[in-house]
Amino acid sequence: MSLSATAVRRSLVAPVLCCALLAGTTACNDDADAVSAPSASSSAEKQKFAKTRFVANAGIAAGATYQWIVKPFRAGKFKKGADGRKFALIKAGLAGTLAYNRLKAATKNAKGDPTLAKAVAPLTAGIDALKDLPSKLRKGDSTDSVVNSFDDVINKVKDAGKGAGAEVKDKVPSAGELAKG
Template structure:
């Protein structure tokens, strides 16, 4: 017959062994990368998600460019002496920074899809050229060429997306999203 003390010792021993086994398994570095990196079910899903993220980011960039840069420019809001010029230029500068940010994200997303990556790769230099333009736009310097640069790059990105089967439609971000970048 087993005494209560021997049953207690067996229980403690079993608990201790299980704890050590679980602890040793959790500390193993061999599976560190596979546990930290979630993977999709297939490469087709990864490509589909890459295109979807590309379309979303490029659409936000296109919407911001049209709503706060191209449209006010065509309405004459950037001309010297125009009513609300300063506020329009500040919003355009914010929209320019937002557009640059979203286009960089869209370029990164395009890398997940081989066809899209090939279509967008030639546009990287043009997107990088937009980096300093938002500050110039806020100051009101050379607005004609700046607006044309933004509009041209957006149209090129839309064309590249369409050629790769990822049609980009304008999606105007809210003023809050614009301010967040």
């Protein structure tokens, strides 16, 4: 069986094109560092972003704490026999979990800005102490001290942010955002 000239040409076209494309891409890219890697932000941009992220995360934590923990507590929703107590405690537990997670994220963000890092560093122990409190809220255990702990830590974080030039304003998450965590 003999191959015609056309068949030989067809069988060589694909490998020749592949080699040409491969050689062209390596020839255009002599410098290994010239690969389109993302450029690093300047330190000033990192600090601005750190403050912005800190404010956003701390604002969500503050809003969730106020809307779903402090406000229902002050309205008496956590007292035994209160109408809707069980649902209010479940939402408060979810809000506590969300607030704890956002506060942890805010402390990580604060590390990107020297002023914020100094202001927030003393609060990390208080934030870490909140870890087990959402489950206590869900169970209805010692709600007075749990609510006061969350409110106290949130106010200290807000004060630290304000002192570092990153004022935190409450951003209340919806019930759907609360459920997502």
